[in-house]
Amino acid sequence: MKGASEDAARNAQEPNPDGIEGIPGRAAHPTGPRSRASPGRAGRWRERASPRTGSVRIPLAAGLLAILVTVLLPSAGAIPPSEGPATDDGPVYLNVSATGQLAFAPDQLNVPSGSTVHLAVTQLADFNHTFTLSSVANFTIPTTDTPAQLYAFFQAHPPIVNLSLGDVVGHVTVATFTAPPPGTYEFVCTIPTHFQGGMHGVLVSGSAATGSSSSPIPTVDFAVIVVVVVAVAAVVLLVRRRSHAPPPSATPPKTEEKNG
Numbered sequence: 001m002k003g004a005s006e007d008a009a010r011n012a013q014e015p016n017p018d019g020i021e022g023i024p025g026r027a028a029h030p031t032g033p034r035s036r037a038s039p040g041r042a043g044r045w046r047e048r049a050s051p052r053t054g055s056v057r058i059p060l061a062a063g064l065l066a067i068l069v070t071v072l073l074p075s076a077g078a079i080p081p082s083e084g085p086a087t088d089d090g091p092v093y094l095n096v097s098a099t100g101q102l103a104f105a106p107d108q109l110n111v112p113s114g115s116t117v118h119l120a121v122t123q124l125a126d127f128n129h130t131f132t133l134s135s136v137a138n139f140t141i142p143t144t145d146t147p148a149q150l151y152a153f154f155q156a157h158p159p160i161v162n163l164s165l166g167d168v169v170g171h172v173t174v175a176t177f178t179a180p181p182p183g184t185y186e187f188v189c190t191i192p193t194h195f196q197g198g199m200h201g202v203l204v205s206g207s208a209a210t211g212s213s214s215s216p217i218p219t220v221d222f223a224v225i226v227v228v229v230v231a232v233a234a235v236v237l238l239v240r241r242r243s244h245a246p247p248p249s250a251t252p253p254k255t256e257e258k259n260g
Contacts, residue, residue, distance in 0.1 A: 091116040092179070096201075098165055100125035102194050104187070107201030111179040119175045123165040130190045131173070133161040133203060137183030141200070147192040154190065161187070179205045 092115050097105045111117050121131045134141065136157050141150065154162075160180060163173045182205055189199040 091118055093118045093120070095120050095122070096131065097122045097124050098129040098131065098189070098199075100127075102189070102197040102199040104131075104189075104199060104201045109201070109203045111203065111205050113179050113182045113205045115179045117177050117179050119161065119177070121163055121165060121173050121175075123167070123171045123173070124169060126167055126169050128167045128191060129165045129194065129199070131161060131163040131165065131187060132159045132190050133177075133187040134185050135160045135180065137181065137185060137205075139186070141186055141188065141195075143196055143198075143200075145196075147190075147196075150188070150190055150195055160185070182206045 092111050094109050094111070094117060096109070096119070098121060099105060119131075123129065132154060134154075134157065141153060145153070161175050161177055163175055165171065165173050185203045185205065187201050187203060188195045
């Protein structure tokens, strides 16, 4: 009995660090000093122990996306740089129209140098036109030249192609020639006043990659796009779920009681 009374007295004097009332021998001390295991200190400790999603999970998601792009994109196919007439494997076919508005359509043609060119010119006017291709590279005939000067120019520099289209609407005149060395060559209509009225254009002769890059252009297959989209969605969903998950429970640090 004496030992029990001493224990009860000692418990009555022992401070209650948690401030919980109703426990025998644990008196509340709301105004007393907080121990190291007080709720405020433990709460701050748990906050420091919780993961920071903004600084950890976002770089993780970015890294996963980079890996997906690196692995999946090389599996995509490739397409040639151009599907136009600029190829060295066969002949080139060009179609041009001569209109009643004193114009060629189109007014720019592209061919690979040295290729065999099959040209078809359709007459859309009811009066005569010509299709005359200059043999002088990178030279623009001044539109201020008179018909006599234009005639003298082609006398001095015989044209690569010189077609008379006639005056029948819908008539097609054809010619076959070898594309000249790389450069820009002007074609005109030599009927008086037609060239001066704007009836001219250019033929650009160059390599097979004229107007585009010589390296293949990568293209992403539809299946690859679907896989990438699904993977991105999965990563985003995972990050969102983890960011909303409650922080792991933390045990406050143990405190040492001093005997006094």
